Amino acid sequence: MEAQASLPLPNHTIKELSKSQAFTSSIPSYYHALRNPDEELRPEDFTDEEIPVIDFSLLVGGTAMERAEVIHHLCMACSEWGFFMVVNHGIPKRLMDETLDAFENFFNQNEEDKNEYLGKHVLDPIRFGTSFNTSVDKTRYWRDYLKVFVNPEFHSPAKPSGFRNILFEYAAYTREIGKELLKAIWESLELKTEDIEVALDFSSCFQIIVGNLYPPCPQPELALGIPAHSDHGLLTILLQNGINGLQVKHKGKWLHVKPLPNSFLVNTGDHMEIVSNGRYKSVLHRAEVNEKSTRMSIVSLIGPSLEAIVAPAPQLVDLDHHLSFNAMRYKDFMQQQQANPLKEKSILDLLRVRDD
C-alpha cells in the first residue's frame, strides 16, 4: 500500500462511481487499501472459529440462574473475543427491515439532498460523506456513509419522508438493548451499575447511528470498505442487509463474520477497554467489499456522555492490575479519532500507561 502525497478530492460518491462504470475493470491505486495487486491471499491469515452467541431473552426474562449463565458467557465473549452475536433481542423484524430501507432511500436521493450534510465538522450531528475522512485519508475507501447523533439530543435529516420516525424508533430500541447488555457486562466485572453510570454520566449517554453503503467494486480484492479499526464507544450494535463483508480480528487472524438470521452483531469499543482497565479489549474489525452486490450496514454505537472524563474504574485497579489508561474527555477522544486517518487502535494507544 503506497501512501499518496495528496489524493484528488472526491467529487463523486462511491454510489455514483459504481453506477457510472467509470472504472469497469480496475480502480485507481489510491483505492488499493488491502494489499499489492501481486500479493497472494494467505489462507493462514484467516480463521473460521465460531463467534459466541448471547441469548438476550434469558438476560432480561430468564430465571436468576439463566441470567447468571448468560453473564458468565458474556464475560467469556468480552474477554476472549470482544465480539458476539445477540439473538432473541426482541427488536421487531419489521423495524430492522424498515431501518435498512430508510437508509437505502436516503442514499438513493439525488446528490443535492445528500450534499446538504457533506463536508461538515466531525462533531456536527449529521454528516454525509465518502471513504472515512477525505481531508486526511491516505487511502480512499469504497464506502459512502451517513452519521447521525441520536442521543442525548435526537437529530435526523428531514428527508426522505418517514426517515426520522424510523430512525427515532430504531435508536430507542438499540439503546435499550445496549443499556441492558452494559448492565450485564458491569455485573460480569463485579462493578455496581449505579457507580459506573455516575462515572460515565450515563443518563446523557452518547449514541450515534451510522449507515454504511458499500456499492459493488470491480477489484474487491484490493479495496476496503473501511480499514481495520476499533470503535470509540462502549458497545457497537451492528445490523447488515444480508450481504456479508465484516471481518473481525481474533487471536491475530481475520474471521469472515456470517451472522445468524435476525441477529445483531455486537462489539466492545475503546471506552470499554478503558473503563475495564484493559480486561475487555476493543476489537479490530474492517469491511471488505464485493464485485456483485451492494452491502449496507447500520451501526448503533453507545458511549459515555460526551462530557464525561473517562478513566479505568478504580475498583479494577490494584497492585496486580496497574492503571492501564490515562483519563480523557470522551468528546476529545472521539474528535481525535474522527479527524485523523483511521488506523487500528491509534487513539486508544495514545492513552496507554506504560509499565516501566
Ligand SMILES: O=C(O)CCC(=O)C(=O)O
Ligand atoms: O460495515 C461494517 O460491517 C462495519 C462498519 C464499521 O465498522 C463502522 O462503521 O465502524
Ligand SMILES: [Fe+2]
Ligand atoms: Fe467499526
